[in-house]
Amino acid sequence: MTIDAQFFGSVLTTMTPLVLAALGALLCFRSGFFNIAIEGQMLVAAFAAAATAVATGNVMLAVLAGVAASIALVGVVALATYWAGVDAIVAGIAANLLAAGLTALLTREMTGGSSSIVVTDGRLPRVETGWVAGWGVFGDLFRGQTPLVLVAFLAIPATWWFLTRTRTGLGIRALGESELAVRSSGLSVLRVRVMTTLLCGALSGLAGVQLSLGPATSFSVGMTNGRGFTAIIAAMIGTTVLAAVLGCALFGIVEALGLRIQLGDTGLPQVVVQAIPYLLALVVLSAASAVQQRRVDPVRRRVLRH
Template sequence: MNVLDPAFAASVLTATAPVVLAALGGLICSVSGVFNMALEGTLLWGAFVAVVASHLTGSAWWGVAAAVVAGVLYSAVLSVLTVTLRADAVVVAVGLNLLALGLTAFLMREILGVGGTYTSPDLRGLPTLAAALGRVPLLGPVLGPQSPLVPVAFALVVAAAWWLRRTRSGLRLRGAGQHPEAAASLGLRVAAYRHGAVMAAGALCGLAGAQLALGNVTLFSEGMSAGRGWVAVVAVMLGGVRPYRVAAACLLFGVAEALGFRLQGAGLPQQLADAAPYLITLVALVLAASAGRRRRAGGGVVIARKDRGGR
């Protein structure tokens, strides 16, 4: 089994792209001071709307646009309830995740007339980059099979890193999250920045859903987000407010998923192959939490030694 060939690298990028987009939304919310656990439901809702819009219009790009709008509107519920009404963000997010799971299953039967999985030869998926990059050495086999949203996802990581550190609005967003009282005393509208962050996360989750349903595959299946939104939440927990670290955590999931597919082809039971990405993500989270505790304990030892030396 060769995991160094271009086809494996291409499958890693395909698996990683939706998670990166959703995780960037979670990162922006985290920077603003909102812990967004509704990424799973928003991603699933975006995937459903993308397929329905593509089915009704015959255009995958209209599906992408509809998914972005749907993600923003769906996140508006979270924004109003948590930022304006100060409801518990965890409770609201869990409710939205469950709502998306049930609502997409119900509307799938009402609109598409099927249950379980919807696919059709008439359903338009996103085009690939094969025509533009297929003949380019090295890059062609890796990027050629991808939809345009895949390079966009990774370009957004770079853009987010630059924006958060180099622009006035990015610094103000960080101020709204880290020191909301001080930011408000300087005239910064903290609530407005947080509303904007949650809406941006909805748009990114809509893109993630469109990539998953119209880029990775061309179909919709009940619960097809399959925990990717939760993996994005874990990626934010691992990477903090640093976009490159968050993207690296998402890439770990992509490698695990692509490797799981390869191992399944080599005879590994499907259940183990499907569980491998989530198991590796969980192990990474546990190791990161353990390392964080050790660093904090080490800092406490250093402070204690300084105190003894001072006395």
């Protein structure tokens, strides 16, 4: 198994939806909104994008439909949490179940019983060779990728800047610590929460669009396959933009290696190969928890352990 530019290009492909979704989850976590509906948001976005692309053949409308579907779902979760007083985890689980069931039902209704929607028109374009000809090794990595790959990696510094350099971003971070502090600073708590919800929905929606209109060019039932939860785990590691991106890179490399192993003649069962990213998630989350425990003073650490 060779590690070459094609392999790292595959890593970028697998990382892109994870990075977009993890940034969206990170914004929610920093605002104190524990949103576990990322999986459902990606799924409804992937379905809406594929269905719109098949119906209209217009890629821009498909992207907008995917983003709108994701925003609608996270909006429902936010309303249930903040307005109706439903526990955020319960609301998120319900949203994930709703997304899984609804997309499966609508897919079979649209296709006459099939579990997948094949997109022939309205696919995401690919980055042309001329665009990246002078980028050197980066040109080899981005050649043939979709524009959302570039968007994802531009969103990394943009999210960092937004959280650390803008008044709304500082409000999001403060809201995760104290709602009273946000009110006393003159910011509207409602405005900050609406902004967080919209940004999370948009980023998770783009992640879903990349799944169905990117390399796969189709939607299949349950195609997120746990990627939303992987993105949540990446966002929970250190709760910083850099930590989230490094977590996504780690999972992307493991997933790309898994694909290489499946294509190669290694003799490993496919079930074992598919389980590797989830085992890695447990190890990484346990390690991150241990590191965070070390930063707590000894007295508080004993309280937490009990």
